[in-house]
Amino acid sequence: SDVTEAILKTYESVYFDYEEAYQLIKRHFKLSNLKGLGLEGKENKLAVRAAGSLLAFLKETQRDMLPNIFKITRIQEKQNLHLDYVTQRNLELIHSLWEKGKDTTVYKIFNHTHTPMGARLLKKIILKPLIDIEQIQSRLRIVEKFKDDVFLRSDLRDALSEVGDLERFVNKINYISRSNARDLINIKNSLEIIPKLRTLLQEANIPEISRFLDNINDFAHIRNLVHISIKDDPSPNLKEGNIIKDGHDEELDRLRDILNNGKNFILDYEEEQRKKWNLNSGLKVGHNNILGYYIQITKKTLQNLRIPDEYVERQTLKNSKRFTTTELKNIEQKVVTAEEKIFDLEYDLFCEIREKVIEETGNIIKTAQNLAMVDVLACFAEISEKYNYCRPIINEDTKILIEEGRHPVVEQIHITDKFIPNDCYLDNNEEQIRIITGPNMSGKSTYLRQVALICLIAQMGCFVPAKSAKIGIIDQIFTRIGASDDLARKLSTFMIEMTETAKILNYATPKSLVIIDELGRGTSTSDGQSIAMATLEKLHELKTKTLFSTHYHQLTEIKLPRVKNYHLDIIENEDGSINFVRKLHEGSTDKSYGIHVAKLAGIPDDVIIRAFQILEKIEKKDLFKNAVKENGNQAFPTKYHNMIINEKEKRIDKLNQEINAKKNELDKFEENLSNYNKKLRELSSDIERLKKKKGQMSTTLSKKPANKSRSKKKLVQTSFFRPLVKKENVIGENFKEIVELINNKDIQNITPVEAMKYLISLKEKLEELSINQKRLVK
16 A cells, blocks of 8 residues: 555554563463564564554554454565565556556456455565565466366366455454354355365365365364354344244244244133133133233123132223233233343354354464465466466576566556567676666566566466566565655655665665666756766666666666666658557667657647757767766766765764764763762761761750650749740750751762752751750850
8 A cells, every 4th residue: 555645643652662562462362471473582572562562552443352363473574575665656566656547557467366365365465475486386386287277277266256255254253243143154155165175176186285275174063053053144133033043942942932823822821711611702811001911701701600719800891800810921921022032042042153153263264364375376377377478487596587578467458459578688697787778658667667577476476477487586676667746745756766766776685676767857967867877887886687778878888797788679760750669679779759759749840840950959969978988887086076075074073073072071971970979978978977966966855854744834933034944945846856857868869969958958957956055055
């Protein structure tokens, strides 16, 4: 999908904590550790944090226990050919570059799958081709067998077309609030096809298919359970009955019998009462909304009867009386409550059946995944036969050799025009870079894309659109094709072009394949030509296999080993018109025929004539062509080269200055820290001294006699002198405040600033105590 359209949502950082994520994963999967999931160890910390935070987010948003998430698979990028978003877009793998061009993608052409699981898996396989040769060869051998055996392929695909979306069916029943009985029927119908598929695969006698057979289970007990219990067309509402088949549960059958035959029970009871009293008339069983069911006996009949105790009179009418009995009440209760009990019992039975199916969720999903792979491989065989694809040879070589390669999408879209195939040979040691020139609309972009797609399709494990192909394993495919500005991200066309080129130059390896189409067209001609030439030289240095199309024909003069020129031919007619041949030939061309294409597009003739006149003058003064001829095979120091070096040196000097400034700041901090530590030690010694003084004062106070008459009010004669007793109390209270202040202070956890404030407060208390002592002496 388009990452530029992704919705980003912030999430609390606590869920990204390793321990929090680790514990959440353990709780969800009910594990003691994550070894079984392959997520133990320091190298997996980021994976644990990512999985844990995602699991937390799902639990919060889904408001459920997430029963269908029972496994975590670690994505191993090293096992797949890397395709970044730009490459996926440029090669039109899943989405077209044109908004309404959904049919112009590789996925659309290849999607001949017969199951929804297969269609989803096909997308994954297209976006994640393999790099392991053995895995690729295993797929190719199966595809070849399916391709050669038409009857096997046809029978397999017919059977697969009857399998529903087994993955989603089984995931859905794990959610109580979203599932119903029809999901069980869907699962049963899909599972019933499996025995036939297993038989077909066993009879195919393909060694590589055995690993699929081992993981495709029969599920006979599940199929039989659903078959004998769930109706073929059950109600979608679980609380309205009509789910469970007759004969599955005795109690349910009895309740249904009561509900369906309630009137018969009443009539039988009425007949039973008449026989009991030997009556032919005068007694009947009736019903109304007030009394419910009742026995009505006429007064004339009552004259000859002795009413038993079990008859309870409920109502007296003019000519009759109405009674009820315990048995009649029981019958009434059964009839009235039967429907409600049926609904509850059917729901309980459905839940029991569903739980038994849920127990097999893991095995059913594993079976669905293997069926999806069989579906995709059968699909590969179908399109290989239908579109005349060949089996590629995959090896560890550094070469790409394609004979009569075709673009898989273009050849199917333009079926009225014969697609012109072209060859390709790339080799890190001999022909590493191909510079492709030719006029507009000659097929340069199609050729570049088809080479990349053939390599990608080969590593998917499918036959390729070519006469023959030998592909050395590729680890990454990079593309720089076309561009448009991105106003949302404030990026110009040229900025996007350069960003994509920078990624190629920074990450490409000798095993990569690089596709560059018309680099440098988003800026001035001179800048674009310079960047294109410098990029070519860098790719040559990296020994990366490259297809480089350009309209800068001067680049074809570059003198580097392992670089060869090719062009797509045209036929120029006597009247000035052109015909596109679309055949690749060795050598370069010095014309783009852009003005000819402009004429085909309907540009007025006077503009076309003027354009030819201007072109003639420009081509006479082509300075860049001479520069390429003279310097194309070596690096050359220039004032611009020196300018970049000077710029780097200035930046280094600036960084050194910043480092020195930070060192000076660090020295000052260390000096201040030393001073604070010194003050802290002084404060600690002062506190220890005060503690000793406190002990001495406490001893002095303890020796003084207690004031026993403190509770009684003393009457003293007024005097001009202050009483000594009062002074002693004030001094004692000050001592207690100081002692309390010292005891409440944690000296071990005190900052220098707090210590300073504390000493000032202590000093004030001591000064106050000293003043009181002086007054006492006076």
